Amino acid sequence: xxxxxxxxAIQDFSIYYGDFMAVKTVNLxxxxxxITAIIGPSGCGKSTLLRSLNRMNDLILSSRVEGQVLFxxxxxxxxxxxxxxxxxRVGMVFQKPNPFPSSVYExxxxxxxxxxxxxxxxxxxxxxxxxxxxxxxxxxxxxxxESGMSLSGGQMQRLCIAxxxxxxxxxLLFDEPTSALDPISTANIEHLLQELQKTVTIIIVTHNMQxxxxxxxxxxxxxxxxxxxxGDTNTIFVNPYNKLTEEYITGRFG
Amino acid sequence: xxxFDDELKALREMILKLGCMVENAVRDxxxxxxxxxxxxxxxxxxxxxxxxxxxxKIDEECVRLIALRQxxxxxxxxxxxxxxxxxxxxxxxxxxGNIAERAIELNAEPQLKSFKNIPKMAEITQQMVRDSLxxxxxxxxxxxxxxxxxxxEVDDLTVRNFEELLSLMIQDPKIxxxxxKRTYIAKYLERIADHATNIAEMIIYMCKGKxxxxxxxxxEK
Numbered sequence: 001x002x003x004x005x006x007x008x009a010i011q012d013f014s015i016y017y018g019d020f021m022a023v024k025t026v027n028l029x030x031x032x033x034x035i036t037a038i039i040g041p042s043g044c045g046k047s048t049l050l051r052s053l054n055r056m057n058d059l060i061l062s063s064r065v066e067g068q069v070l071f072x073x074x075x076x077x078x079x080x081x082x083x084x085x086x087x088x089r090v091g092m093v094f095q096k097p098n099p100f101p102s103s104v105y106e107x108x109x110x111x112x113x114x115x116x117x118x119x120x121x122x123x124x125x126x127x128x129x130x131x132x133x134x135x136x137x138x139x140x141x142x143x144x145x146e147s148g149m150s151l152s153g154g155q156m157q158r159l160c161i162a163x164x165x166x167x168x169x170x171x172l173l174f175d176e177p178t179s180a181l182d183p184i185s186t187a188n189i190e191h192l193l194q195e196l197q198k199t200v201t202i203i204i205v206t207h208n209m210q211x212x213x214x215x216x217x218x219x220x221x222x223x224x225x226x227x228x229x230x231g232d233t234n235t236i237f238v239n240p241y242n243k244l245t246e247e248y249i250t251g252r253f254g
Numbered sequence: 255x256x257x258f259d260d261e262l263k264a265l266r267e268m269i270l271k272l273g274c275m276v277e278n279a280v281r282d283x284x285x286x287x288x289x290x291x292x293x294x295x296x297x298x299x300x301x302x303x304x305x306x307x308x309x310x311k312i313d314e315e316c317v318r319l320i321a322l323r324q325x326x327x328x329x330x331x332x333x334x335x336x337x338x339x340x341x342x343x344x345x346x347x348x349x350x351g352n353i354a355e356r357a358i359e360l361n362a363e364p365q366l367k368s369f370k371n372i373p374k375m376a377e378i379t380q381q382m383v384r385d386s387l388x389x390x391x392x393x394x395x396x397x398x399x400x401x402x403x404x405x406x407e408v409d410d411l412t413v414r415n416f417e418e419l420l421s422l423m424i425q426d427p428k429i430x431x432x433x434x435k436r437t438y439i440a441k442y443l444e445r446i447a448d449h450a451t452n453i454a455e456m457i458i459y460m461c462k463g464k465x466x467x468x469x470x471x472x473x474e475k
């Protein structure tokens with residue numbers, strides 16, 4: 001189905017928390033410059049799978065993995081992986097907007113500064129570019145030195161997106177990015193994601209099936225740690241192949 | 255989800271009711287012609303507004319369900335199928351009304367001979383209408399494919415009917431006004447069969463999620 005060389009090739013990949021197998025032998029390819037949505041009921045392993053793509057699950061001590069996740073052909077779980085570099089190339093935006101408790105400017109410049117960029121003109125440029133890409137520049141250009149926490153929820157989320165974009169990632173992982181936002185802010189973020197996919201590959205975990213239907217090109221449905229069905233979004237929502245998928249998306253689950 | 259399931263059940267029942275009304279209209283219009291019963295023909299014409307009203311009601315209900323329930327997958331296919339097949343059913347009702355109108359006109363004139371094609375066409379067509387509605391109830395089966403196949407028989411009979419009437423008209427030009435009405439009736443029946451075919455095609459879509467209209471694969475499993 002996905003014909004181009006995938007950005008991620010997830011192969012026979014399992015994730016354990018202690019003895020609990022949270023993700024079960026998943027095989028999935030992620031296509032470049034497309035939005036792929038992962039849907040499924042709570043506890044199905046979708047966030048765990050998402051977090052494994054930039055090794056955020058390493059932070060959970062009892063977790064371990066089997067199988068492979070090839071990012072542009074290289075297994076990110078091999079021993080010599082530079083995890084910091086991986087997370088720069090594969091950024092993440094979370095459910096609740098979590099700006100640093102500092103100014104808008106410092107939020108976005110944090111990553112570039114860590115990378116060693118010190119020249120103010122260069123930083124200014126990066127910040128304007130990142131905020132513009134996150135569709136926030138017009139709203140904050142006159143309050144760059146005010147606290148990021150003083151923005152509205154939707155603006156804070158776009159600030160977090162700008163903070164990720166300042167690292168020039170190739171992939172952005174979104175874990176329920178709009179579940180804490182009102183419908184208008186949600187629509188703004190959805191519009192933004194559709195723009196961003198031209199330059200960044202996007203994987204989004206969402207509880208909101210309509211959101212997956214609206215914005216994604218491909219949808220993966222997970223249940224009890226298994227990838228039940230993966231296909232183009234239109235097929236999944238109009239004529240799914242698997243009975244479980246059908247039951248879930250028509251709201252007749254369990 | 256209980257409410258939505260009840261609503262879908264009610265939608266199905268409305269469509270079956272509409273189907274039943276249309277079946278009756280087709281049957282009675284043909285009966286009015288064959289039995290030369292103009293009162294029955296007038297009754298068919300009088301009842302048409304009930305079909306129209308139910309068609310509108312079903313469409314409104316479909317739009318409401320799309321807006322408020324945001325149906326997906328098989329529910330979405332059921333509702334889109336409902337919207338399309340009610341249009342076909344309503345048109346069939348109109349065509350039954352047209353048959354009734356021609357019946358009234360023909361009943362005022364002496365009977366033409368060579369009547370066998372029309373009852374035969376009517377019989378096949380009515381069976382197609384009935385089967386297409388049964389297919390809507392029973393869902394995935396061979397039935398919709400059978401309906402599609404039988405459409406060719408009706409098309410053949412339409413041509414044969416026309417050829418026979420044409421030779422009668424050449425022999426006796428005085429019968430032309432009546433014979434032309436008779437060809438109209440055959441055409442109406444042929445159109446009814448086409449609508450039954452449309453319904454059968456949509457039932458296949460509803461079951462399999464595949465549009466087979468305007469393709470040659472209507473014989474596929």
